[in-house]
Amino acid sequence: MSALPYLAGVELGGTKIFVLRARGREIVERVSIPTTTPAETLGAAGALLRRWHEAEPFAALGIGSFGPLRLDRAAADFGHMLPTPKPGWTGADIYGALAGVLPCPAAIDTDVNGAALAELRWGAGAEGGTPSDCLCYITIGTGLGAGFAMQGRPLHGAMHPELGHIFTRRAPGDGFAGACPFHGDCIEGLVAGPALARRFGVPGDRIPAEDPRWDDVAHDIAQMVGTILLTTAARQVLIGGGVGMGRTDLLDRVRTRLVAQLAGYLSFVTKDTVGAIVRPPVLGDQAGPLGAVALAMDALEGTGRV
Structure with a gap:
């Protein structure tokens, strides 16, 4: 039997939740549960974690959740969901409902911060023999979320990054009003799945390349990527999710426009290098689950936000 202890992981998404156990970075079992109400969803996940723990104890738990989340450990609502468009989830105690069922160290972060951490350690950031010190992971699907891993840690401050709600310079002649219920034409309101359906009149996957x-x-996505590179000096910007990984032709257009928009100001971004900088996640759709594992490892090592 492997000497590595069992780690528990939870990846909580808007439509489904993955509950998993792993040895090291190898996921050995994974169960999907529909995301319905907090009580039903978190209750089912907690019950599964408890059963697994009773069969063979977990050494640590990592939770990667959709947000926004309160990640300030000093706050009374640490680990709770902040105001969200997801009906019924505002105020849900994500950390308490999951970490409370296991007598082991636990860490919680956004799902995209977790995915960025996994990519930094085992994916794009680990390629070439020299570990990356700054990486951004973006998922574009029903919404747009972004996580950052810098110097081996997820990025936090007053909150966690909420890149989906920044404003970018619009393309000349583009009159689309946007689809974000909070901000209209923020970047999420311009390029996420529901925005594309409203912009095109049909879902984006039905529009030819x-x-x-x-x-x-x-243009809009390139504006966002340029903002990331200019403000964080990220070495890689990984674009995943249904929109990000589902349209390689779109990614090629983004790269071309990014180089043109930067106009030579960032010398490390050229037509010859941009393909290695702006790319899909190396871990693909496993970045999220492995992000939960990475957070569990940090909790076990005493470096997570427990």
């Missing part, structure tokens, strides 16, 4: 309306979408 050659449709010129993709030019405005590529």
